[in-house]
Amino acid sequence: MPASRWDLLLTHANLATFAGDAPFGLIEDGALACVDGRIAWLGSMRELPPDAVAARTGDLGGALLTPGLVDCHTHLVFGGNRAHEFDMRLNGASYEDIAKSGGGIVSSVRATRAANEDELFAQSLPRARALLADGVTTLEIKSGYGLEPDAERRMLRVARRIGIELGITVRTSFLGLHALPPEYKERRDDYVALVCDDMLPTLAAEGLIDAVDAFCERIAFTPAETRRLFERATQLGLPVKLHAEQLSDQGGAALVASFGGLSADHLEHLGETGIAAMAQAGTVAVLLPGAFYALRETQLPPVAALREHGVPIAIATDCNPGTSPLLSLRLAANMACTLFRLTPEEALRGITTHAARALGFADRGTLAVGQRADLVAWHAQHPAELCYWIGGPLARTVYVAGESVAP
Ligand code: DI6
Ligand code: FE
Secondary structure (H helix, E strand, C coil): CCHHHEEEEEEEEEEECCCCCCHHHEEEEEEEEEECCEEEEEEEHHHCCCCCCEEEEEECCCCEEEECEEECCCCCCCCCCCHHHHHHHHCCCCHHHHHHCCCCHHHHHHHHHHCCHHHHHHHHHHHHHHHHHCCEEEEEEECCCCCCHHHHHHHHHHHHHHHHHHCCEEEEEEEEECCCCHHHCCCHHHHHHHHHHHHHHHHHHCCCCCEEEEEECCCCECHHHHHHHHHHHHHCCCCEEEEECCCCCCCHHHHHHHCCCCEEEECCCCCHHHHHHHHHHCCEEEECHHHHHHCCCCCCCCHHHHHHCCCCEEECCCCECCCECCCCHHHHHHHHHHHHCCCHHHHHHHCCHHHHHHCCCCCCCCCCCCCECCEEEECCCCCHHHHHCCCCCCEEEEEECCEEEEC
């Protein structure tokens, strides 16, 4: 590519490429150029062609440049919030008191069903904006607070609109098997049939579903119910992923791995069998420290065993109104270091390279020629700073396909 055709050239940047063998794939005092929304050249300033010219240039003055962050597990479209329950709990209310006052996941279902599409969009967009302002350029959003065809459709449509509005990539996951809606209390099989045989094919035909997820847990759906959903998803050619082993070992990770699943998520109670199955299938382990923290969980995910088996580890916010009202992926990475003892490099690969893989993307999550030019320039010099600072506005410029979109 002749240098004269570059659209954007960023110079004097510390490039955390997450490619190659150096720690963080770091190229100190480097430069990066983009053409047509892709990375066209990168290397050290010394190697920059002396005749390099570009339509736009920016001198980063030693600032860190990373791939755009990828949040591969969120439930950020929902109505209302549950701050009132949080307040009640910290004033001594029991789980029962809260349930009796109409709280818990059903309160989010009620508020989501009550909101029309524009209201749901208006309530959810600021959450996506907050993630973007912190460096997220690719975002997964699940349904699962509608639990009826129209409300699930609204959630997925709002997720798509958020991607268009912010100019970022949104991947949708259909999570009809999130909770049993109250009106199906005595008719579980009917609800599972509605999800598998009606909602899934209908919403997929409308182009609203990129992947299929379920909550496989004693308090949610069984492995047999999950399998039925995955069989339908597979028939439709849709990839699967799973909320697995969050509160107990249900064999969910092995199940999703047996379908060649993209990821198994949460995993605090994951055992050896599940880990081996994930390693075999190439299923990504998505750890969600925000939920671990908010639930004051003490069972740690088996990080050492995941490392030993070479299972790629991703980190996500799990942004949801009940168990992880977390609006910073960088803070999730910090928590993964402090709570789960990941190294900063593991945590950062977890919110870039491995998170991209958890969504089935091979064209992002690293800085390399040909990758999408989704980039973040930071108010930081070294990659470890992104995990070290606890919160704070560190993103200096966020680029999507080579264009600055935030802050
Ligand atoms: N895992 C969780 O912890 C929740 N959903 C899930 O799949 C909780 C959702 C909520 O309480 O709103
Ligand atoms: Fe979740």
